[in-house]
Amino acid sequence: MKRPVIETFLSRLDNTLRWTGIPARVADAMSDAPSVDRKHRPLRWIPIWPIAFSCALFILSLTWPSALGRVSLGGVILALVPSLSAVIVALLPVIHMNGPLGKPSLEDDEREAALRKDSFLFCLGLLACVNCLGQPFLMILSHWQNWQTAHSLSVAISALMLNATLFGSLPTLYASWNLRQLPKE
Amino acid sequence: MSLYNRISVFRAEQGISRRQLAEAVGVNNQTIGYLERGDYKPSLELALKIARHFGVAVEMLFSFERFESIAMTLKRAGEDE
Numbered sequence: 001m002k003r004p005v006i007e008t009f010l011s012r013l014d015n016t017l018r019w020t021g022i023p024a025r026v027a028d029a030m031s032d033a034p035s036v037d038r039k040h041r042p043l044r045w046i047p048i049w050p051i052a053f054s055c056a057l058f059i060l061s062l063t064w065p066s067a068l069g070r071v072s073l074g075g076v077i078l079a080l081v082p083s084l085s086a087v088i089v090a091l092l093p094v095i096h097m098n099g100p101l102g103k104p105s106l107e108d109d110e111r112e113a114a115l116r117k118d119s120f121l122f123c124l125g126l127l128a129c130v131n132c133l134g135q136p137f138l139m140i141l142s143h144w145q146n147w148q149t150a151h152s153l154s155v156a157i158s159a160l161m162l163n164a165t166l167f168g169s170l171p172t173l174y175a176s177w178n179l180r181q182l183p184k185e
Numbered sequence: 186m187s188l189y190n191r192i193s194v195f196r197a198e199q200g201i202s203r204r205q206l207a208e209a210v211g212v213n214n215q216t217i218g219y220l221e222r223g224d225y226k227p228s229l230e231l232a233l234k235i236a237r238h239f240g241v242a243v244e245m246l247f248s249f250e251r252f253e254s255i256a257m258t259l260k261r262a263g264e265d266e
Contacts, residue, residue, distance in 0.1 A: 109212035111225050182218040 042176035047169035050085035054158070054165040061158035062141075065151045085165070115178060119171035127166055134159070190247045193221045194255070195239045210234040 017023060108116070138159070142152055196206055203221075207214035210231060219225040227235070236243040
């Protein structure tokens with residue numbers, strides 16, 4: 001007998017969700033004896049891609065703004081890719097974006113919480129420095145080069161994308177390079 | 186300031202794995218590894234929990250000075266006798 005289409009679709013959705021491993025992790029965390037051997041996988045190279053991409057986009061908007069205006073659909077994709085990549089990187093489990101900064105969350109112990117706090121402090125400190133130095137620089141540059149409104153707008157949007165990408169990827173990058181490989185027991 | 190510890194010595198003496206110690210004190214087993222290697226300084230709470238698990242004073246496990254090697258301790262104990 002042929003199974004109904006809706007049932008097949010729902011069972012596929014269930015299988016997809018199980019494949020992510022999230023239901024097993026939730027069940028483990030909610031059990032009476034949650035396991036302690038979970039590992040945070042260091043991501044040393046993946047976060048570099050969205051950062052490099054959004055840096056390239058920012059430089060492109062500064063030096064060659066007509067290139068972004070000419071290909072409107074391509075420009076949108078170019079702008080979306082780094083920020084989406086940053087979100088994906090942030091969701092990958094090196095450090096949890098949604099965990100509290102100062103104290104262990106449901107899953108994280110004190111070392112992981114301290115690492116997360118250090119990572120965010122580093123990231124926010126760096127972002128503050130970059131923005132404090134970058135804003136006057138951009139203002140002087142716009143005045144010096146007589147930027148049009150469209151040019152200023154594209155630089156502002158790409159700067160926003162760069163900020164979002166750095167905020168999403170830098171903590172993961174910092175935490176990953178801080179995690180040294182442990183020898184097997 | 187460096188903080189030295191001999192968790193691995195006590196663990197080896199009692200024959201327990203990192204995972205068992207981690208379960209007993211409620212941390213990730215990677216944290217025990219980083220602690221043993223001196224890459225992470227524990228909170229007072231965690232240090233006391235580990236000391237209580239081994240049934241020793243916290244000074245026996247953690248110190249600002251390097252711990253004497255086991256060979257030296259045994260040698261000194263032999264000389265005292």
